[in-house]
Amino acid sequence: MKFAEIHIATAAKTDSAFQASLLLSLRKIKWVGARLIFIGCTAFGVITGVGLYLMAPFFSYWFFGDLRFWKYAGMGPKLIGYAYTMAYRYLKGEFSPQVSLTAPPMSKPDLRLVQINSAWKNGDSCADCGKCCTKIDCPLHEKTNGHCMGYDAFYWRYFNCGRYPTNQKEIDWYACPKWIMKP
Ligand code: SF4
Numbered sequence: 001m002k003f004a005e006i007h008i009a010t011a012a013k014t015d016s017a018f019q020a021s022l023l024l025s026l027r028k029i030k031w032v033g034a035r036l037i038f039i040g041c042t043a044f045g046v047i048t049g050v051g052l053y054l055m056a057p058f059f060s061y062w063f064f065g066d067l068r069f070w071k072y073a074g075m076g077p078k079l080i081g082y083a084y085t086m087a088y089r090y091l092k093g094e095f096s097p098q099v100s101l102t103a104p105p106m107s108k109p110d111l112r113l114v115q116i117n118s119a120w121k122n123g124d125s126c127a128d129c130g131k132c133c134t135k136i137d138c139p140l141h142e143k144t145n146g147h148c149m150g151y152d153a154f155y156w157r158y159f160n161c162g163r164y165p166t167n168q169k170e171i172d173w174y175a176c177p178k179w180i181m182k183p
């Protein structure tokens, strides 16, 4: 069994490679569907404008993990600008490798690939660094306290943030002081 299948087989408490493979395929379909719905709705929303209002609870849930969209109403213009900028950067290939539609959502990087730099003194925490969020001028980055307003929400887990970093190029691009690649 491959790593992903072993992981799923363990979670589902099955020894059957076939069942694990089937479960993984079903999950991949779910992940692809969730991403396509998000991308489609975001494109519809930012192109039409009115779509953002019609789907406000969904956007609130996707970005902030909270259906109470009225709490984030003031962030609409910033998020629209951010969506256009990110779409342009994705198309330019600035984020490479791009997150595959079939990739599992993640809330931490793949620790088979990366480790915390021994020179980093804050353990798991990013402390008050915020270099990566500042570099892309992310509107979810609270400048006053450095917190991420979308931490562990759908967008965070299904796209780049929850799985960062995945390679040396990313670490260099953000000048991240915390992560290094495993030898
Ligand atoms: S650049 Fe690295 S240390 Fe700084 S906030 Fe981002 S992940 Fe954390």
Ligand code: SF4
Pocket: 132, 133, 136, 138, 139, 140, 141, 142, 147, 148, 149, 150, 151, 156, 161
């Ligand atoms: S971690 Fe949060 S604030 Fe930073 S780039 Fe990702 S979504 Fe934006």
